[in-house]
Amino acid sequence: MIPAILPTYNRAPLAFTHGNGSWLVAEDGARYLDLAAGIAVNALGHAHPALVETLAAQAGKLWHTSNLYQIPEQQALAERLVEATFADTVFFTNSGTEACELAVKMARKYWHEAGQPERTDIITFEGAFHGRSSAAIAAAGSEKMTKGFGPLLPGFVHVPFGDHDALTAAISDTVGAILIEPVQGEGGIRPVPDQCLKGLRDLCDSHGILLIFDEVQCGIGRTGRLFAHEWAGVTPDIMMVAKGIGGGFPLGAVLATEAVGQAMSTGTHGSTYGGNPLGCAIGAKVMEIVGEEAFLADVRRKAGLLRQRLEGLVASHPDVFEEVRGSGLMLGLKCKVANTEVAAAGHAAHILTVPAADNVLRLLPALTISDDEIGEAVLRLDRAATSLKATQPA
Ligand SMILES: *Cc1c(COP(=O)(O)O)cnc(C)c1O
Numbered sequence: 001m002i003p004a005i006l007p008t009y010n011r012a013p014l015a016f017t018h019g020n021g022s023w024l025v026a027e028d029g030a031r032y033l034d035l036a037a038g039i040a041v042n043a044l045g046h047a048h049p050a051l052v053e054t055l056a057a058q059a060g061k062l063w064h065t066s067n068l069y070q071i072p073e074q075q076a077l078a079e080r081l082v083e084a085t086f087a088d089t090v091f092f093t094n095s096g097t098e099a100c101e102l103a104v105k106m107a108r109k110y111w112h113e114a115g116q117p118e119r120t121d122i123i124t125f126e127g128a129f130h131g132r133s134s135a136a137i138a139a140a141g142s143e144k145m146t147k148g149f150g151p152l153l154p155g156f157v158h159v160p161f162g163d164h165d166a167l168t169a170a171i172s173d174t175v176g177a178i179l180i181e182p183v184q185g186e187g188g189i190r191p192v193p194d195q196c197l198k199g200l201r202d203l204c205d206s207h208g209i210l211l212i213f214d215e216v217q218c219g220i221g222r223t224g225r226l227f228a229h230e231w232a233g234v235t236p237d238i239m240m241v242a243k244g245i246g247g248g249f250p251l252g253a254v255l256a257t258e259a260v261g262q263a264m265s266t267g268t269h270g271s272t273y274g275g276n277p278l279g280c281a282i283g284a285k286v287m288e289i290v291g292e293e294a295f296l297a298d299v300r301r302k303a304g305l306l307r308q309r310l311e312g313l314v315a316s317h318p319d320v321f322e323e324v325r326g327s328g329l330m331l332g333l334k335c336k337v338a339n340t341e342v343a344a345a346g347h348a349a350h351i352l353t354v355p356a357a358d359n360v361l362r363l364l365p366a367l368t369i370s371d372d373e374i375g376e377a378v379l380r381l382d383r384a385a386t387s388l389k390a391t392q393p394a
Contacts, residue, residue, distance in 0.1 A: 019045070034046070034352045039354055044366060051247050078090040081253065081287070088258040099253060101131075102254045106263065118174050119173070119175065124180070126142075128187060130181075171207055179214060181216075186217075189326040198232055247283075302371065307326075313378055317386075320388055333381075
């Protein structure tokens with residue numbers, strides 16, 4: 001018999017009743033150190049006092065009015081994002097998937113308005129993840145995500161990750177945009193080197209192609225900059241944001257330059273919930289906290305500490321781990337045993353992590369994690385790795 005919840009997830013046998021900062025409390029009262037953070041969503045941890053206060057205050061005033069009216073909270077968050085980034089204009093969504101939908105529509109509409117409607121193709125990369133809608137799975141293109149869901153939305157050209165020659169060969173007169181995650185998340189925490197992001201920008205400029213960054217996972221302070229692409233010193237034409245920006249409240253956004261935004265006139269796109277007062281009030285508070293240079297500097301410092309400790313962990317468990325990779329507090333442990341087994345051993349040691357592709361275990365702690373909690377996390381991972389060795393045949 002099919003379960004009441006559609007069984008599309010392989011869930012751990014854990015349920016939590018409440019959380020605080022980097023900790024989650026399970027139904028049996030056990031405390032888990034949370035290095036999953038709801039898959040990089042709980043950027044400020046659980047029950048952050050400023051977010052609780054903002055949500056409660058806004059909940060008592062106004063939740064939703066629709067985009068038929070002015071929404072001051074949406075206006076304020078849009079202005080904050082425009083101020084802090086390359087962008088001139090913002091559209092709010094409720095998720096990363098919806099941000100992907102709009103990014104794809106925007107790129108096509110831009111070329112339509114520019115009198116080159118044949119430029120509908122978007123180049124994407126193997127291992128990418130952009131969401132689960134029809135456009136987003138077509139963009140990623142992997143068999144795992146697309147099998148059985150055809151016919152797929154046409155117009156995506158997939159190239160291997162890191163293959164410059166394949167990328168150059170894929171450029172043609174029908175290509176309108178390149179879509180890339182500056183740090184692949186689901187694909188196994190694979191950062192695109194700064195040089196390559198610069199090269200991509202140059203390539204796009206020389207062919208007049210739009211560059212779209214998917215910063216749904218790597219954005220909002222995750223890498224120690226407000227957005228990951230800032231490390232490379234280049235900017236996109238369109239950027240997708242979600243996950244961390246709502247701190248746990250469903251919120252996403254598409255940011256764009258004026259040139260691209262101009263193609264989207266009245267009536268060309270919409271969302272009933274997108275940009276509601278409740279979500280935007282919370283998003284503005286997240287941005288206010290994460291956007292502080294001192295906060296980001298502390299993320300970078302803690303990231304260095306965690307990375308250093310993880311290098312030590314890998315060195316002491318060479319039969320369990322292969323390497324540490326990633327950027328900032330978006331780190332991956334490439335495993336030598338099944339990453340799902342390491343994650344399960346972590347559960348037994350009361351630490352939460354997230355498996356990703358390429359047999360990588362993702363560590364995506366709250367950006368507010370303390371030095372002591374970093375030490376505790378590595379201790380628990382060490383315990384988990386030791387327990388795995390004990391169960392392996394000699
Ligand atoms: C999670 C994710 C998405 C999809 O976001 P949803 O909110 O789950 O729809 C898109 N792109 C990247 C890089 C992601 O990590």
